Amino acid sequence: MLKAHHTPAPGYSRSAVCLLGLAIGVYALARVWRLTTYSLRPDEIFSLHAARHDWSGLLAVAARDVVHPPLFYSLLKIWTTIGGESELWLRLLPVLISLAALLPFVLLGRELELRAAELNLVLILMAVNGYLVYHAQELRMYSLLLGLTLCSLWLFARFVNRPDDTGTAWVVLAVTVLLVYTQYYGWLVVAAELVFLLIWNRARLPVFAAIVAGAALAFSPWLYLVVRRMIGRGLEPNIGSFAVPTWRDVAGFYAALLGSLGGAWMMLPGAVLFVGPVALWAARLLRSRRPADPRPAATFRWLVAERGLAGRRGLRGQPRAPALRLGHALLDRRRAGLHDAHRARGVPAAAALDPAGGGAAHGGLGGTRRHSRDEQLRQERLAAAGASHDARRAVTSGRHHGLHDREQ
Numbered sequence: 179m180l181k182a183h184h185t186p187a188p189g190y191s192r193s194a195v196c197l198l199g200l201a202i203g204v205y206a207l208a209r210v211w212r213l214t215t216y217s218l219r220p221d222e223i224f225s226l227h228a229a230r231h232d233w234s235g236l237l238a239v240a241a242r243d244v245v246h247p248p249l250f251y252s253l254l255k256i257w258t259t260i261g262g263e264s265e266l267w268l269r270l271l272p273v274l275i276s277l278a279a280l281l282p283f284v285l286l287g288r289e290l291e292l293r294a295a296e297l298n299l300v301l302i303l304m305a306v307n308g309y310l311v312y313h314a315q316e317l318r319m320y321s322l323l324l325g326l327t328l329c330s331l332w333l334f335a336r337f338v339n340r341p342d343d344t345g346t347a348w349v350v351l352a353v354t355v356l357l358v359y360t361q362y363y364g365w366l367v368v369a370a371e372l373v374f375l376l377i378w379n380r381a382r383l384p385v386f387a388a389i390v391a392g393a394a395l396a397f398s399p400w401l402y403l404v405v406r407r408m409i410g411r412g413l414e415p416n417i418g419s420f421a422v423p424t425w426r427d428v429a430g431f432y433a434a435l436l437g438s439l440g441g442a443w444m445m446l447p448g449a450v451l452f453v454g455p456v457a458l459w460a461a462r463l464l465r466s467r468r469p470a471d472p473r474p475a476a477t478f479r480w481l482v483a484e485r486g487l488a489g490r491r492g493l494r495g496q497p498r499a500p501a502l503r504l505g506h507a508l509l510d511r512r513r514a515g516l517h518d519a520h521r522a523r524g525v526p527a528a529a530a531l532d533p534a535g536g537g538a539a540h541g542g543l544g545g546t547r548r549h550s551r552d553e554q555l556r557q558e559r560l561a562a563a564g565a566s567h568d569a570r571r572a573v574t575s576g577r578h579h580g581l582h583d584r585e586q
Contacts, residue, residue: 194294201298202280205305209273209314214265222317226263229255241403245416248400249359250319272321276314279325286332289339319360326357327367334371337386338379347385354393359400368393 190198218226228239228251236255240248254271261267283304287297304310313320333350340346357364368390375383 190294194298197298198294198301201301201305205280205301206277208305208311209276213269213273213315218265218268218317222268225251225254225317226258226268229258231255237403241400241407244404244407244413246319246361247359249356250322253322254317268317269315272316272318273314275325276310276321279321279328282325282328282332286328286335289332289335323357323361323364326353326360326364329353330357330364330367330371334374338375338382341382347389350386351389351392354389355396358393358397 224243228236228243228248231239233252233255236251237248240246240251254268257271258268280301283301284297287300292300310324313324330350330353333346333353336343337346337350354364354368357367372383372386372390375386
């Protein structure tokens, strides 16, 4: 069984329900606050550009871009058909998706039988996480990735805990297909679930393998289109402008997970606040040579390995999964040589971890300086999008406030 505790978690008290409601209110308020303060940046303009095409053109544009599947662009096309292209209406789409992600999050906590205090604590940390707030307001696919990742984890827990419920397997298949058509790193979520079954529940492995095979089959048409586009060009147009990372960048990646707490002098308190509990957890596991329940130790080893792989993937310039580690943005800024950070959205500075270990809050988001290669790429993308004079002005202004100008 996939549970957090040996004994069932008690029900919610009235105070716990009130705290849950307060946390949801803060979560929502942080995501709608100053929603239209800054104009669309180039990647967001590209999202709108893709959504303006007819359906065949949308698929062609997304395949030519290579680095992101088309699901979010398709939802955005439907969204603009309903309500137009005002900036408020555009940004409401990722905000509403991020709010909808609370439902699978709560369901996941209940399926794992988390206690009320544990679930509320995680939700409060999510509510004030600067990275989660930023990506919830961004006209990109990352809030959708977060929501579908939480759906996948919740349904996977049900799949493990209810072996007689055959209907859950079909829902897992559907969500898995949506997940991998949102962002390629959705496959990492599937891989993590597969590893879990290999270690702890091999009885469910054949059914889950069939689910993965079905998702791969559904994904194969898109994979064919992208591979055809990549032949002869690779990912050079997407990541060729980034410098080769150094070991200093490796350290910088993990420092970024602590968030910007007001200056370099705050890094030590930040490390104590967030690294300290992990160190205490490790010490407790080391002292317990023969624990009654081996799952905490196995979980700790898995998280350490996953964090190491996360750093390597991010530093190799490959697309990352923000739902799993939304702290990737500062590393992108480092690669591009953007060292002059300042506040872009006025998000309340608070350090918090996302539910999948994605990184700490970053209150001040932004950077200003670009390489000439990046400027050239920006102009090329604007030309491809057929941006108007007003859009060009918005991008010029937005590059001083955006988190970064190009994503993987």
